Amino acid sequence: MSSTEPTSGGGPDTAAPGDRVDSAGRLTAPEVAEVLALARAAGDADGADPLDEHVLLRMRDPEAPAVHLTARAADGTLTGYAHLDTTAPAEGVGVELAVHPGHRRRGTGRALARGVLAATPGPLRAWAHGDHPSAAALAVDLGFTRARVLFQLRRPLTEAVPAPALPEGVELRAFRPGEDDEAWLAVNNAAFAQHPEQGRWTLDDLRVRFAEPWFDRAGFLLAVDAATGRLLGFHWTKVHERQGSARIGEVYVLGVDPSVHRGGLGRALTAAGLAHLRDRRGLDRVMLYVDESNTGAVALYERLGFARWSAHVNYQRD
Incomplete structure (x- = not known):
């Protein structure tokens, strides 16, 4: 973010x-x-x-x-x-x-x-x-x-991307604007309840991004319970296109409902988004942002081939 x-x-x-x-x-x-x-x-x-x-x-x-x-x-x-x-x-x-x-x-x-x-x-x-x-x-x-x-982490997409291994009974589909908005917001804010920015999103924050030129619902992947349709997690990807610069994909927001943590869904969603950026968008590199203090997420991304690219520092004054 x-x-x-x-x-x-x-x-x-x-x-x-x-x-x-x-x-x-x-x-x-x-x-x-x-x-x-x-x-x-x-x-x-x-x-x-x-x-x-x-x-x-x-x-x-x-x-x-x-x-x-x-x-x-x-x-x-x-x-x-x-x-x-x-x-x-x-x-x-x-x-x-x-x-x-x-x-x-x-x-x-x-x-x-x-x-x-x-x-x-x-x-x-x-x-x-x-x-x-x-x-x-x-x-x-x-x-x-x-x-x-x-941290900003990056990895090439020219190297092997792990195959998405979804848990049993879970399927992927694209986000449907106007239908999935409130369900997504609930899972996002629960997954990022302790995050100072991402956990405070409103419907307006979500919908204003639908109007952005980069928004692509096909790259907004939802993991749902195949039997009930309940939203379990998501991987929202983004593509940066800037004149004079090479295109690069982003793991824009990735979250899993806290009730289904530790089932491998986060890793599967990450892999699915990387495959989308490589195979459907034709990209050869991807980036993401993650807090230094979120050691579990940093370790997951490093296991998936990401490495530190740069750092952004927040300074506070009381």
Whole structure:
């Protein structure tokens, strides 16, 4: 599930001469386009996208509670951006921040970070995508502590993919939008009850993704009880297609109803999704995200041929 540095691109120096940091409750369509272009440039330079999917979806939703900070040079050029997710301020405002590669080492990241602190007197949760050294340095300077690590794991699909071995009485089928929504949400939120993001999805969170260009119901695999139709688990796959970059698949969300754990269903669903990405989508590589602390899941994926590619760090400030 994906965000960037509380400090992305910030250096030890002061704010760039002429840069101005402004705050807004929503962005216009041209401003969203500017931020997306800045994020693409930062991602290309750093090898990790600075804004996660959740932020990108919320930027386009005028009703989503958020604060947007923009840094601009004297000529109006957008040099940096920070997104503040104010959905649950008591638990901590979520922060993601990016600075354009052509405007780094001038204090823009630091100026944005201080704007974040001024705008949010309560606790903060900020992601550093790619575990960038400048993010770690500024986090320490501003009183943030390293609280959580999210691994990105990858594996080639050109190597053998294990055959899906479904438990007896279980069958696979594709997700049916409009029919499976509530049943899926119940299993997802039960499977991720302790997860700070995935366990809080609503029907709106699910359905907004149906409208995304990457959504493919054939790649949203459900494991159901063959006799009753009860949903037991799922593997939602995703394909990333970006101009100038090779296509890559993702184990987007994979979950099993807690009542049927330890029956091999998670491994079977993983294998089924990998086979779908390779055989039906023609991909040669796949990635996924998993918490460092989820040692059981990390071990499962490593047994399935995944290896660590990068790390994303969540910093917190009380």
